[in-house]
Amino acid sequence: DQQVKQNSPxxxxxxxRISILNCDYTNSMFDYFLWxxxxxxxxxxxxxxxxxxxxxxxxxxxxxxxxxxxxxLSLHIVPSQPGDSAVYFCAASGGNTxxxxxxxxxxxxxx
Amino acid sequence: KAGVTQTPRYLIKTRGQQVxxxxxxxxxxxxxxxxxxxxxxxxxxxxxxxxxxxRNKGNFPGRFSGRQFSNSRSEMNVSTLELGDSALYLCxxxxxxxxxxxxxxxxxRLTVV
Numbered sequence: 001d002q003q004v005k006q007n008s009p010x011x012x013x014x015x016x017r018i019s020i021l022n023c024d025y026t027n028s029m030f031d032y033f034l035w036x037x038x039x040x041x042x043x044x045x046x047x048x049x050x051x052x053x054x055x056x057x058x059x060x061x062x063x064x065x066x067x068x069x070x071x072x073l074s075l076h077i078v079p080s081q082p083g084d085s086a087v088y089f090c091a092a093s094g095g096n097t098x099x100x101x102x103x104x105x106x107x108x109x110x111x
Numbered sequence: 112k113a114g115v116t117q118t119p120r121y122l123i124k125t126r127g128q129q130v131x132x133x134x135x136x137x138x139x140x141x142x143x144x145x146x147x148x149x150x151x152x153x154x155x156x157x158x159x160x161x162x163x164x165x166r167n168k169g170n171f172p173g174r175f176s177g178r179q180f181s182n183s184r185s186e187m188n189v190s191t192l193e194l195g196d197s198a199l200y201l202c203x204x205x206x207x208x209x210x211x212x213x214x215x216x217x218x219x220r221l222t223v224v
Contacts, residue, residue: 009151032211043115043201043215044154089154093211098144098167099203103153 003027004092006102015111019077023090023102026071030092034099035064035075038087047088048075080109113138115216117202123222129190132219136183136204142166143185144213145177148199157200160185192223 031052036044145157156169160179203213
């Protein structure tokens with residue numbers, strides 16, 4: 001039973017355009033959501049997060065949107081840069097539970 | 112401030128052997144979690160330790176175990192290794208002030224042959 005789903009295994013975007021990565025969750029108890037970026041041979045690094053009391057959080061080129069009624073969140077990267085090419089993981093947490101991760105989306109930004 | 116340190120970075124073991132992986136969290140972090148990453152499966156939670164006590168456990172067989180020491184350093188052990196245990200094992204630590212945001216180490220790449 002996959003509680004956090006990233007249905008797109010990969011995404012290719014032209015440099016300078018917007019990248020939109022999507023994530024769906026099934027557990028209503030989740031109240032905190034995070035995005036991590038992972039390069040090969042490195043551990044995931046924290047990118048941006050959002051609490052369930054908000055519907056948007058912005059940090060520079062990165063914006064996360066949360067739609068609680070649809071149990072859906074998305075990460076927008078504008079403008080996309082070649083250095084953004086990595087695997088992006090969506091993660092969720094509720095209460096004192098450990099982070100639950102999606103399977104990741106590989107983003108390729110083409111110059 | 113030093114990040115999460117995992118040792119060794121790479122390991123090759125034979126089926127049936129056992130292995131111990133080590134994780135040193137960021138100074139001041141008392142929670143340590145372990146994850147297994149395999150191709151196409153994302154990060155699957157193994158267990159979490161806080162103040163030397165296992166606080167949460169994922170859905171892995173008993174061959175997977177862990178512990179945490181008084182200095183918050185953690186080890187995980189896998190006994191009777193199987194080919195399917197080949198994976199990247201990631202350790203993450205978090206602070207009491209922000210328990211949800213986890214900081215990951217570079218991982219240990221375990222190959223079972």
